[in-house]
Amino acid sequence: MKRVAFTGRVAGLTVGGLIALGLGFTLALGAVAVGPPRFDGIEDLPLPGGADLGDHPYTVTAELQDVLSLVPHAAVKVGDVDVGRITRVELGRDDWSARVTMEINGDVRLPADATARLEQSSLLGEKYVQLAAPAEETGAGRLTDGSVIPLDRTSRTTEVEEVFGALSLLLNGGGVGQLRTITRELNAALGGREPRIRSVLKRIDVLVTDLDEHRGDITDALDAVNRLSSTLATRKDDVGTVLTGLSPGLKTLEKQRGSLLTMLRSLDTLSGVAVTTINASKDDMIADLKALAPTLKALADAGTDLPDSLQVLMTYPFTDEVLNGVKGDYLNAYLNIAAVPGTRVIPPVVDEETPAPTATATPPGETGRGAKKRPPSPLPLPSVSVSGSVSGSGGERG
Numbered sequence: 001m002k003r004v005a006f007t008g009r010v011a012g013l014t015v016g017g018l019i020a021l022g023l024g025f026t027l028a029l030g031a032v033a034v035g036p037p038r039f040d041g042i043e044d045l046p047l048p049g050g051a052d053l054g055d056h057p058y059t060v061t062a063e064l065q066d067v068l069s070l071v072p073h074a075a076v077k078v079g080d081v082d083v084g085r086i087t088r089v090e091l092g093r094d095d096w097s098a099r100v101t102m103e104i105n106g107d108v109r110l111p112a113d114a115t116a117r118l119e120q121s122s123l124l125g126e127k128y129v130q131l132a133a134p135a136e137e138t139g140a141g142r143l144t145d146g147s148v149i150p151l152d153r154t155s156r157t158t159e160v161e162e163v164f165g166a167l168s169l170l171l172n173g174g175g176v177g178q179l180r181t182i183t184r185e186l187n188a189a190l191g192g193r194e195p196r197i198r199s200v201l202k203r204i205d206v207l208v209t210d211l212d213e214h215r216g217d218i219t220d221a222l223d224a225v226n227r228l229s230s231t232l233a234t235r236k237d238d239v240g241t242v243l244t245g246l247s248p249g250l251k252t253l254e255k256q257r258g259s260l261l262t263m264l265r266s267l268d269t270l271s272g273v274a275v276t277t278i279n280a281s282k283d284d285m286i287a288d289l290k291a292l293a294p295t296l297k298a299l300a301d302a303g304t305d306l307p308d309s310l311q312v313l314m315t316y317p318f319t320d321e322v323l324n325g326v327k328g329d330y331l332n333a334y335l336n337i338a339a340v341p342g343t344r345v346i347p348p349v350v351d352e353e354t355p356a357p358t359a360t361a362t363p364p365g366e367t368g369r370g371a372k373k374r375p376p377s378p379l380p381l382p383s384v385s386v387s388g389s390v391s392g393s394g395g396e397r398g
Contacts, residue, residue, distance in 0.1 A: 051082035056106035058145035
């Protein structure tokens, strides 16, 4: 790499410079023979001519977008006067720019906001860095040892290749013909469709605006997809097992595809028949519903009367109200005949002032006035069925 850099430096020298280079090389070899043995490469040899760095040179670093073919030992100039040299060319901190380290004569004073420009001495000459002060003095101090000229204050000249490329483009007609074709095709495509294209552009503008307003939601969705992908990646074996388990089912579905298609066709036919039937019976169904309307209205008007009547019907023939209203032994006699011996029912509610008649259940073999009075028996429930024969007569009136 260093030898290539040195070769590029020599390519920019004139014939006189090459002669001086030979003399300097000879003197350098003599110095090496006499001085201490320190020689790392031919690039370490001092070139004849060049800038005088003085006794106290200072180092300045410039950040360039592109250094082209700039090499170490290239000149640093101020107003086309050599004031220093390039000591190092390396990659920048962002990996998309270059850093050029320069040594400048200590007697040269430059403002702190000085600019650096990569230029070329001639059409095929060497590259060098030109330092210049700004057009207006800002009083920003001066460059010192370790100062950095940032990327926004550096630039470069146009390369020869770029000039030749532009010249070739100009001589060959450039892209004018292609531009004419593109313009003609665009006119043919857009002619007469301006309102539609304007509408499309407005819709695109609305879409882009909505997307811009939902950037946070889109970002959250992408993050969720990323998390889902990470989860699926960690469960790759489970997903593989599921897919393997689905394979027999898919094969079965594939085998029964004909039956499924037949079923779907039958369902389609059934739906057609059902629609036809409903359409054909629509008038009759509407008439039936209209006929049911009075009945439903009557049921609605009945309100709670219908449930109450059903409750009374379940207690027929003797409801609670009937038992409260009947006086005397006639009902008790009937119940005494119909009841099963030993049945206990709830006695009727009687008025406290009037003694209620008492129904006595006479056991078999005890009849007449001499029979022993038994306590009143409760009335039987309506649901009690008569089984067997019961003997006895009505009890005495209380």
